[in-house]
Amino acid sequence: MKRLGFIVLVVLIMALVVSAPASAQLGATDNASFTVQNVGSGQAQVLVTFYDESGTAYTPPTLNAGKTNPFTLAVGGSFEIYVPGIPSGLPDGRYSVVISSDQPLVAIANLIGQSGSVYYNGSYSGASAGASPVYLPSVLREYYNWNSLISVQNAGSGATNITVTYNCAGSATTYTHTKSSLAAGASVHFDLEVSAPTGMPASCNGSAVVTSSSQPIVVVDNQTADGGFTQSYNSFGAGGTKVYVPALYNSYYTWFSSLSIRKVAAGSTTVTVTYSDGGSSTCSLTDANPSCLLFMPTVHPKTGIFAATVTSAVPVVAIANAANPANQAQTYGGFSAGAGTVGLPTVMKQYYGWVTSFTCQNIGTVATTLNISYSGYTPNAYNTPSLAAGQSKEIYQPGEAFLPNGYRGSVTVKANTGGAQIACIVNETHPVNQASGMGDWSMSYNAQ
Secondary structure (H helix, E strand, O other): OOOOOEEEEEEOOOOOOOOOOOOOOOOOOOOOEEEEEOOOOOOOEEEEEEEEEOOEOOOOOOOOHHHHEEEOOOOOEEEEEEHHHHOOOOOOOOOEEEEEEOOOEEEEEEEEEEOEEEEEEEEEOOOOOOOOOEEEEEEEOOOEEEEEEEEEOOOOOEEEEEEEEEEEOOOOEEEEEEEEEOOOOOOOEEEEEOOOOOOOOOOEEEEEEEEEOOOOEEEEEEEEEEOOOOOEEEEEEOHHHHHHHHEEEEEOEEEEEEEEEEOOOOOEEEEEEOOOOOEEEEEOOOOOOHHHEEEEEHHOOOEEEEEEEEEEEEEEEEEEEEEEEOOOOEEEEEOOOOOOOEEEEEEEEEEEEEEEEEEEOOOOOEEOOEEEEEEEOOHHHOOOEEEOOOOOOEHHHHOOOOOOOOOEEEEEEEEOOOOOOEEEEEEEHHHHHOOOEEEEEEEEEEEE
């Protein structure tokens, strides 16, 4: 089998019984699933390998639902690996994952933690390659009760040393975490709530750079607060002088957004954020204070849903956070590049109570319509109205009349104009459990 180096950093915390509080977890008991979609031109042969924190590899012969490992995946098709459903060959524990295939794949991971009646839900995308250094535009320690859990996977072929360097807003002082000899495929976890670096102050709202001594790495930050609030996002191996943000909210069905921006090169810069519904905001970044936070109710006068374009003379990275008063939270990364065709591994319409929407932004220079195609429902593929450059379109799965309740599948979005570029994100929510006060039942991920 040809290994394409498709690497999914998955914080698979599946300890069935955990005495509280243990390091690097969302709740007292955590589980995970991840979904793989074939975005190639032919049937894919897919192999899933798990790595524990020592670097020991596990390849269960059978996954959940009786799926053999390796398994085949049709063009455009997807499969969810529910980790607790694997019948044998994988002890309870915490794992990272490498997925190999002879066709291009995309993948997302969903994490669920439980502490009593409160649930924590997070989602993020798999990474097709590692890098070093990588950047986290937002890290938190006891910031309005928020804390970061940073997970670093060695995406290379040999052991490597890891260093995480933190900045707190308003201070030039840095703080570090280190890990020596992280094995290939394995992950290490830094929990700022449980074990912050020496001298790091409380109420830190800052950013971080993660470096590896010899191997590429991929990193995820899971940020949590009491009551279930969970925001998960991928690190960035590089930035751009333009970054695109498909969806921000200001009093949109009770949702509000913030935008965290960090520069990834030396020098000072003034960042300008231009909104698709009009207006703009700015913030200044320096070597001593490389990040800023823009809260939409403070900086954006209009209400509703809108997209944004971030411009800077120095390359930057950005994440969008969203939350509402019902303890729901979600996060995704801004895009410095797009594609003509984008795969969305998981969308749902009343699937065990879960529903989704996805929002796509035209990040090119020409107007384009979008072709929307659901797996299993290709006769119902359709085109959206035209989107001007910088504009975005939200599509709510319960509003798709041709999809049956209980649908869970994947989507392919294609820009119909030659040379057009798009970027998409997916929001996942469970309205019933949200309303019941059972914690955070809302997640976002970057489509690929």
